Amino acid sequence: MNKKIEEALNEQIRTEASSSQVYLAMACWAEVNGYDGTSKFLYAHSDEERMHMLKLVKFINERGGKAIVPALDKPEASFNSLEEVFKKLFEHETKVTNEINKIVHLCLQENDYTTHNFLQWYVNEQLEEEALARTILDKLRLLDGDKSGLYMFDRDISGLSVES
Ligand code: OFO
Secondary structure (H helix, E strand, C coil), rough: HHHHHHHHHHHHHHHHHHHHHHHHHHHHHHHHHCHHHHHHHHHHHHHHHHHHHHHHHHHHCHHHHHCCCCCCCCCCCCCCCHHHHHHHHHHHHHHHHHHHHHHHHHHHCCCCCHHHHHHHHHHHHHHHHHHHHHHHHHHHHHHHHCHHHHHHHHHHHHCCCCCC
């Protein structure tokens, strides 16, 4: 496997693993602060990110490269509000999208069309995840901290899922 691509994909393993940790920490915060629906949503989102990581691990190993399981930083564990949680989640997803786009670009430069093809799944996934995060954030901004609105938000969000 092309070394530059292998390195970039391994870096993406770190990104996806760290997304999983970040959302797990958010899920814990939501759970202990009484936002059960939100915590359910975030636990599921954390699982999705682990699955994104595993897909990369398998792809690299199956193509003759070597996947590296990275050390991760401790994620932020306390937040002031649900709005802050989702603002950070949205910003995080935007960063992930940029990272994916950079690897897609590298694949074209290196004429690696197999990996380019493989990455289209991630391109679509990022589109969906960013759109979902933006919708959730818009709702929270509209609520502007209104307690009964937040209660309903938390009840409804548990029914939303992050597509895999
Ligand atoms: Fe939510 O990011 Fe993975 O791909």
